[in-house]
Amino acid sequence: xxxxxxxxxxxxxxxxxxxxxxxxxxxxxxxxxxxxxxxxxxxxxxxxxxxxxxxxxxxxxxxxxxxxxxxxxxxxxxxxxxxxxxxxxxxxxxxxxxxxxxxxxxxxxxxxxxxxxxxxxxxxxxxxxxxxxxxxxxxxxxxxxxxxxxxxxxxxxxxxxxxxxxxxxxxxxxxxxxxxxxxxxxxxxxxxxxxxxxxxxxxxxxxxxxxxxxxxxxxxxxxxxxxxxxxxxxxxxxxxxxxxxxxxxxxxxxxxxxxxxxxxxxxxxxxxxxxxxxxxxxxxxxxxxxxxxxxxxxxxxxxxxxxxxxxxxxxxxxxxxxxxx
Amino acid sequence: xxxxxxxxxxxxxxxxxxxxxxxxxxxxxxxxxxxxxxxxxxxxxxxxxxxxxxxxxxxxxxxxxxxxxxxxxxxxxxxxxxxxxxxxxxxxxxxxxxxxxxxxxxxxxxxxxxxxxxxxxxxxxxxxxxxxxxxxxxxxxxxxxxxxxxxxxxxxxxxxxxxxxxxxxxxxxxxxxxxxxxxxxxxxxxxxxxxxxxxxxxxxxxxxxxxxxxxxxxxxxxxxxxxxxxxxxxxxxxxxxxxxxxxxxxxxxxxxxxxxxxxxxxxxxxxxxxxxxxxxxxxxxxxxxxxxxxxxxxxxxxxxxxxxxxxxxxxxxxxxxxxxxxxxxxxxxxxxxxxxxxxxxxxxxxxxxxxxxxxxxxxxxxxxxxxxxxxxxxxxxxxxxxxxxxxxxxxxxxxxxxxxxxxxxxxxxxxxxxxxxxxxxxxxxxxxxxxxxxxxxxxxxxxxxxxxxxxxxxxxxxxxxxxxxxxxxxxxxxxxxxxxxxxxxxxxxxxxxxxxxxxxxxxxxxxxxxxxxxxxxxxxxxxxx
Numbered sequence: 001x002x003x004x005x006x007x008x009x010x011x012x013x014x015x016x017x018x019x020x021x022x023x024x025x026x027x028x029x030x031x032x033x034x035x036x037x038x039x040x041x042x043x044x045x046x047x048x049x050x051x052x053x054x055x056x057x058x059x060x061x062x063x064x065x066x067x068x069x070x071x072x073x074x075x076x077x078x079x080x081x082x083x084x085x086x087x088x089x090x091x092x093x094x095x096x097x098x099x100x101x102x103x104x105x106x107x108x109x110x111x112x113x114x115x116x117x118x119x120x121x122x123x124x125x126x127x128x129x130x131x132x133x134x135x136x137x138x139x140x141x142x143x144x145x146x147x148x149x150x151x152x153x154x155x156x157x158x159x160x161x162x163x164x165x166x167x168x169x170x171x172x173x174x175x176x177x178x179x180x181x182x183x184x185x186x187x188x189x190x191x192x193x194x195x196x197x198x199x200x201x202x203x204x205x206x207x208x209x210x211x212x213x214x215x216x217x218x219x220x221x222x223x224x225x226x227x228x229x230x231x232x233x234x235x236x237x238x239x240x241x242x243x244x245x246x247x248x249x250x251x252x253x254x255x256x257x258x259x260x261x262x263x264x265x266x267x268x269x270x271x272x273x274x275x276x277x278x279x280x281x282x283x284x285x286x287x288x289x290x291x292x293x294x295x296x297x298x299x300x301x302x303x304x305x306x307x308x309x310x311x312x313x314x315x316x317x318x319x320x321x322x323x324x325x
Numbered sequence: 326x327x328x329x330x331x332x333x334x335x336x337x338x339x340x341x342x343x344x345x346x347x348x349x350x351x352x353x354x355x356x357x358x359x360x361x362x363x364x365x366x367x368x369x370x371x372x373x374x375x376x377x378x379x380x381x382x383x384x385x386x387x388x389x390x391x392x393x394x395x396x397x398x399x400x401x402x403x404x405x406x407x408x409x410x411x412x413x414x415x416x417x418x419x420x421x422x423x424x425x426x427x428x429x430x431x432x433x434x435x436x437x438x439x440x441x442x443x444x445x446x447x448x449x450x451x452x453x454x455x456x457x458x459x460x461x462x463x464x465x466x467x468x469x470x471x472x473x474x475x476x477x478x479x480x481x482x483x484x485x486x487x488x489x490x491x492x493x494x495x496x497x498x499x500x501x502x503x504x505x506x507x508x509x510x511x512x513x514x515x516x517x518x519x520x521x522x523x524x525x526x527x528x529x530x531x532x533x534x535x536x537x538x539x540x541x542x543x544x545x546x547x548x549x550x551x552x553x554x555x556x557x558x559x560x561x562x563x564x565x566x567x568x569x570x571x572x573x574x575x576x577x578x579x580x581x582x583x584x585x586x587x588x589x590x591x592x593x594x595x596x597x598x599x600x601x602x603x604x605x606x607x608x609x610x611x612x613x614x615x616x617x618x619x620x621x622x623x624x625x626x627x628x629x630x631x632x633x634x635x636x637x638x639x640x641x642x643x644x645x646x647x648x649x650x651x652x653x654x655x656x657x658x659x660x661x662x663x664x665x666x667x668x669x670x671x672x673x674x675x676x677x678x679x680x681x682x683x684x685x686x687x688x689x690x691x692x693x694x695x696x697x698x699x700x701x702x703x704x705x706x707x708x709x710x711x712x713x714x715x716x717x718x719x720x721x722x723x724x725x726x727x728x729x730x731x732x733x734x735x736x737x738x739x740x741x742x743x744x745x746x747x748x749x750x751x752x753x754x755x756x757x758x759x760x761x762x763x764x765x766x767x768x769x770x771x772x773x774x775x776x777x778x779x780x781x782x783x784x785x786x787x788x789x790x791x792x793x794x795x796x797x798x799x800x801x802x803x804x805x806x807x808x809x810x811x812x813x814x815x816x817x818x819x820x821x822x823x824x825x826x827x828x829x830x831x832x833x834x835x836x837x838x839x840x841x842x843x844x845x846x847x848x849x850x851x852x853x854x
Contacts, residue, residue, distance in 0.1 A: 043771025
């Protein structure tokens, strides 16, 4: 187990290093941050001063070396735009994104699992067909369009929910959370549903496919032959086994929701990390872009690790030692 | 102005007493702006959204009205006492939000801070650079000594927000952003700031000028255009800026919504390649078979004029901009003191354009690529598409390439393009576009830093040079107008239109539209009923 963990961590560090190099070169190739950030009427002297202030006068490899040295001391650089440590900026915005992503995932599981189970157990039923047709919509409607439609219907015409923003927040562990206040939950509802739509469809389809496959297995037939109640067969024998693919996919989906909920966050003016990263890319704020992507890589690695560990709990046949390679 | 505001304040306060429930609502306003404010440090980043918020919290020696005319701010009056010395008489009895008194020491401290803000991506240092020495005559009189006569000193001072020496001696940008150091003399004080999300303001009841209408202001940032309009329609916010042109028709008909608009100071224009001499190829111009032309047709003023009159500016304004602009033939709109009288938007004349091309030796035209950004100016990509079709109609076969600003601006700066669309937001003095766009690129003078077509005309340069040391304001304005007229006749750039600035609000509000695009809390008040 320890060997396995150490190996995973080393792999993670290599990936992070490679990623930071790629982003450095990528941002350099796109353009010059000073051209974008500087006031158009700045004269040449001011432009040179700004280039120097941001450390962009050095050759690229030196800039990268400076970055690495500082990164090893835990300093991922200061944002060109906000003049604050990049990591601090990201962490400030993280609670907003985390609660949205978890909210969406919970909604997806609460709605997706029962519907998927139902559709799997009664594949020919009329309601099952409605569910499956609905899940196609969930997959194919573009997020920004659904988001705007939600706003138009529930905020502008019906006036039930606030259109944008985070609302009141409560404090927990020194951080601001929307889910602690009623106003915050009202603000969260639409963006969370918007993010969840795709996931609901995904969970429905995975569950349904899993159920249909598992129902034909010998151990299910045997359980039935033993005379166990249908409920016990469904929830113990079938449900537990179909959870493995669902856990994997939902885990990875959670990761990508945290990392890339850009569209939903900008449509709903939700001040999370997704909005930060897209704003940073627009002005080539390299320290923030690099720090953000490094964090995301680490997060994905951590999620994968957790998924693997969960596997071994759900399925005793999986041995971690054999999976590390 | 003052009387009107007082009356409104009276109306507002009477309403407050009369109807306590509604009155409580009228005491606060929620605004939403399109562009995120990146810092509350007024000297960290020269950026319009930051400047708008800074004008809410701080004051300048010279403030500006909605038409960008200079007004006494923290200075009551100013004059050049000697050719090289400006004297500012300061306003007495002004206090910062924390109670500290404002004096000449604070002005001196502010000017010394400008070049010393660490990591600034775009500093205000240029406004203190001409000042060689600062002399405090008495606590309410300060003198700036310059190396040469500097007529633009009052204009420079409209950009410098004054800090308190005692409070801000060692204040860092981070402390400003956290709200702790965001202490000025302005009409509002900062209650809280959540970066990229919202700022909450509270009225400064001890403000020296007209009291702001609302006791509390929530200043939100909603970057997505459709979401901002929806938030206004839903009533979540009561006031928005940068109303998207696609929503204009709908909002004009909505009786819950009022709009405030004014012609702005931002010209959208085409820059042309003046860098390659007449006998060399321009990078994106070929003959009709796609072979090198062997010369740069843009060096011929007849070709430039032909390209200019081939553009139907009115059609672009009406159909692409949905009326949210006025056709232009120069940088500044009518009514601004350095507007060039008699230089009108070039009339649309495709036949005349063809004749000019033939005269210049291109009866069959040529091919050109027109470049531009697609995420910077209102409808930028659609404008260059329209122009591409108009040029093609006079025989200049045009391909159009729109790209993100991040990649576009670097290439434009290196003069990579033959023709490109770009915009310029002026201050109201014609010396501003002249210095930055029409003057020959000269590092020592700081000229032409945004002259991306590398236009150069000795007569323009000469007049600009004289005007920059002319203390007689009438003479100086004449020189600035004359230099702009020469550049316009020479078609140094092709002006297209000046954008209209549009704000949207619920009916119960009114707003003084500003031509400098700044969205400030103190400009919003309850509508008179």
